[in-house]
Amino acid sequence: MRRVRYGVGMSLDGFIADLRDGMGWMIGDPGYDSKPFFASIDTVLVGRRSYEVMLRHGARSYPGLRTYVFSRSLKEANYPEVTMVAEDGVATVTKLRGETGKDIWLSGGGELFRSLLAADLVDTVEVGVSPILLGQGRPLLPSPGRTQKLKLTHEQAFPSGLLVLYYDVVR
Amino acid sequence: MSSDERRTTMTRTDSRVTIHMAASLDGFIARKDGRVDWLETSDEFAGGETMDPESIAAFLKTIDCYVMGSRTYETALSFEARGFGWSYGDKPTFVLTRRDLPRTRETVEFYSGDLAQFVTGRLRPSFGSIWFVGGGVVSGDCLRLGLADEVRYSILPILIGDGIPFFEKLDRDVALHLAEVKAYKSGTIGLRYEVRHRLDGDQSLSAPGEDG
Numbered sequence: 001m002r003r004v005r006y007g008v009g010m011s012l013d014g015f016i017a018d019l020r021d022g023m024g025w026m027i028g029d030p031g032y033d034s035k036p037f038f039a040s041i042d043t044v045l046v047g048r049r050s051y052e053v054m055l056r057h058g059a060r061s062y063p064g065l066r067t068y069v070f071s072r073s074l075k076e077a078n079y080p081e082v083t084m085v086a087e088d089g090v091a092t093v094t095k096l097r098g099e100t101g102k103d104i105w106l107s108g109g110g111e112l113f114r115s116l117l118a119a120d121l122v123d124t125v126e127v128g129v130s131p132i133l134l135g136q137g138r139p140l141l142p143s144p145g146r147t148q149k150l151k152l153t154h155e156q157a158f159p160s161g162l163l164v165l166y167y168d169v170v171r
Numbered sequence: 172m173s174s175d176e177r178r179t180t181m182t183r184t185d186s187r188v189t190i191h192m193a194a195s196l197d198g199f200i201a202r203k204d205g206r207v208d209w210l211e212t213s214d215e216f217a218g219g220e221t222m223d224p225e226s227i228a229a230f231l232k233t234i235d236c237y238v239m240g241s242r243t244y245e246t247a248l249s250f251e252a253r254g255f256g257w258s259y260g261d262k263p264t265f266v267l268t269r270r271d272l273p274r275t276r277e278t279v280e281f282y283s284g285d286l287a288q289f290v291t292g293r294l295r296p297s298f299g300s301i302w303f304v305g306g307g308v309v310s311g312d313c314l315r316l317g318l319a320d321e322v323r324y325s326i327l328p329i330l331i332g333d334g335i336p337f338f339e340k341l342d343r344d345v346a347l348h349l350a351e352v353k354a355y356k357s358g359t360i361g362l363r364y365e366v367r368h369r370l371d372g373d374q375s376l377s378a379p380g381e382d383g
Contacts (some may be wrong), residue, residue: 125196134191151216161349163362
């Protein structure tokens with residue numbers, strides 16, 4: 001079974017975007033190579049709000065990836081680049097996860113993570129922590145989420161201050 | 172004159188204000204009702220460091236005083252009442268509160284006035300390593316007022332989904348510099364960040380104690 005991997009950048013205090021959905025405060029690092037990650041996935045899951053942020057930045061899909069957007073309001077006909085999931089997202093992800101293929105990237109946002117986590121459909125949490133405190137914003141896991149034990153599998157810090165933490169979701 | 176004597180007679184220029192907190196990956200220091208039942212972890216991270224009691228004890232010796240809010244103090248008292256001991260040794264412990272709380276030991280002192288004045292006028296001249304140990308409101312105030320030099324943040328391998336956030340009422344971004352990372356066998360990540368002070372006359376820019 002392929003894995004569903006929640007992969008996001010966040011502030012040290014656990015926000016994946018600021019209150020205006022901005023992510024300009026996130027940092028990268030020349031030493032961080034994202035190629036292995038993108039080589040390991042072929043599908044991406046995107047929540048409605050995150051997709052609208054993408055659209056505002058002129059991106060209608062993730063090139064080269066099968067993009068699923070979870071929304072009850074957006075009309076599929078207007079977004080031919082993606083697959084719209086309006087009903088029963090849990091069943092859709094359960095089916096996708098059972099197919100053969102590469103891993104599935106859950107790119108955000110927090111609400112989609114919360115509902116898939118509640119359905120036991122998330123396998124890893126992979127965060128790039130930027131060295132900043134925001135105090136408020138869009139949370140990694142919106143309240144009220146469930147208590148979920150994790151297992152640290154990898155950590156790496158970069159000269160820019162970027163810290164990547166990989167966890168398995170403990171079942 | 173020994174260095175200890177010098178410390179008590181001269182204004183210190185090497186003082187350092189540290190905010191210390193352990194939080195879940197989603198940024199909470201306690202559940203909504205204050206419980207910290209999730210702090211115990213059983214996760215085993217291969218290649219991680221272990222925390223041996225001796226090095227912890229040696230490290231704690233380097234801390235000169237503690238500062239905390241009233242709820243954190245009450246939590247410490249309840250721990251002690253349940254036989255878990257007092258976590259702050261014989262170090263001076265300042266409790267920021269306007270309430271009338273029980274004082275169970277000589278080392279505890281209550282303070283209810285202006286925090287910035289307290290840190291720069293009272294603590295910095297007398298203590299080298301000043302540790303703020305919570306809760307979220309006190310830590311948030313300390314950061315918001317530009318009083319902190321470093322943040323020591325432990326991330327536990329858990330999501331708790333709701334609770335008391337690490338920093339409450341932080342009304343601006345605080346940029347940090349990642350100075351130290353340690354991964355422990357427990358799966359906990361120990362981080363030390365230096366606070367990047369703004370260049371707009373933030374009082375913490377001047378050398379600590381300089382403007383008394």
